[in-house]
Amino acid sequence: MSNQLAIAAVTATLRSLLVRGVGIPDVTARPLDNARRSVTGHQLNLFLYQVLPDAAFRNQDLPRQIKPGETGFPALPLMLSYLLTAYSDDEDDTSAHRLLGQAMSVLHDHPLLGAAEIHNATLPTTDLSDSDLHQQIERVRINLDPVSFKDMSQMWTTFQIHYRLSAAYQVSVVLIESTRSPKTPLPVLKRGEDDQGVISQPDVTPPFPVLSSIALPKRQLNAQPGDVISLFGSNLATGTAQLRSSVLANPPQPTTAPVSDAQLDVTLPNDLPPGYYTIRVDVASLPDTIPSKELSLAVAPVITTALPMIVARVVSPTTITATITLGSSVNVLLEQRVSLLLGDFEVRRTFPVPPPPLPASTNTFDFVIETPTGAQFPVATGVALLARLRVDGVDSEFIVPLGPGDPETTPLEFDENKKITIN
Missing domain, CATH: 3.30.2000 (STM4215-like)
Known part of the structure; x- marks a missing residue:
C-alpha cells in the first residue's frame, strides 16, 4: 500500500x-x-x-x-x-x-x-x-x-x-492507504451460553422484542406530556419503554405498564419537553439487554395561555406592532425553534435586542409582528385566526376533542377556542 x-x-x-x-x-x-x-x-x-x-x-x-x-x-x-x-x-x-x-x-x-x-x-x-x-x-x-x-x-x-x-x-x-485505523474486534471464542451455538425455533415470530406501532389518545395528531400511549408488537410483556432525543441528552423517561405480550401502556412524563423523540422497548436478558427497533414519536406543546385572545396593535410614527405572549405547560430549551402560526402566517419567537442573559429554558414566549407605518399589516386584522404553537416542527393540538358519548365517527373540526384576533 x-x-x-x-x-x-x-x-x-x-x-x-x-x-x-x-x-x-x-x-x-x-x-x-x-x-x-x-x-x-x-x-x-x-x-x-x-x-x-x-x-x-x-x-x-x-x-x-x-x-x-x-x-x-x-x-x-x-x-x-x-x-x-x-x-x-x-x-x-x-x-x-x-x-x-x-x-x-x-x-x-x-x-x-x-x-x-x-x-x-x-x-x-x-x-x-x-x-x-x-x-x-x-x-x-x-x-x-x-x-x-x-x-x-x-x-x-x-x-x-x-x-x-x-x-x-x-x-x-x-x-x-487511509489514515483511519480499522476496527479489529477479538475473535469469538464461545457461541452463546455453554458454547451451544445458534438457537432456532419453528416460528415466524422472532424471539426478541418487536415494536410495530404506536396508538395515541383518540383524535390527537401528536402525543402530549402526561398522555398514556399504547405500544404494540410482540414479546413486550417484560419490556421497559425508553425515550431518546437528538436535542436532550437525558430526556425524562416514561413509566411502563404491561397489558399483554403484544401491548404496553406508556405514560409520558408531565415535564417532557415538546419535540421529536424515538421510543423503543428494552427487554432484560442476561447478560445483556435486548432492544427493539425505534419508532418516531412527536410530542406537542400545550398552550396554557387562555384562548381565544384579542391583541391590540400599537401604532408609532414609524412602526405598527402586535405583540403576542403565549405560555407552554413545559419548558422549552433556548436552542429549540419556537414559532406561532396564525392561519397561514408564521412568526418566530422574538428575543430582546440586545439580548440579556437568558435562561437555558423557558415556558413563556413573545411573538412580535411588526411592519412600517403606512404599509399593509402582514396578518389579517379583525379576524379570528386559528393559533398553533410550533416547537421543532411539532404543532400544538387544534382539533376539537371528542366529548363524552361522542362516536368516533364524529367529523373533525377546528377548535374555535384556539383562535387569536389582532385588532
Missing part, C-alpha cells in the same frame, strides 16, 4: 524511465503554458491533467491486511492521466516527432512499473524518500489513452497556447 506521496512518486518514476530510455536530461513535469520555461533544446514534458477514482478498487479492503470480521477503510484508488509532449531545438518538428516516438516506445516496452524502478526513482529525492509506492501489492500499469483530437485541442485551448502533437497515457492503479 502507498501513502499520500504516491502521485508524485508515479510522476518521478515516469520521468526517470524516460530520461534513461530516451537519453535526454530535460524531462519535465510542467503545465502546458509553462513547459518551455528556461529550456531551448530537446525536451519531453509530462503534464498530469486529470485524476479520477478507479471504480474497480473503490470499496475493496486492503489486501492481506483486513481479516474476516474486521472493518477497514478502503484505500483511495486513483487513475492518473498524463499528456506527453515532445519539443525540439529547431523549427522543424521532425526532431520532436522522433523524440515522441522514442518516448512512446519506452513506455510501450514498460507497461508495468517495477518496484525497483519506483524505489530507485524516489529514493534520491528528499521530498519523496518516504514514499512507499514500491510496496504496493497491485502493480502500477501504463496504458496509451486514445484521447480524441477534439478533447486534446480543447485542453491546449484552455491554456491559450498553440497545439502540439502529444500522446495521452493513463497510469493505474495508485492505491493511497
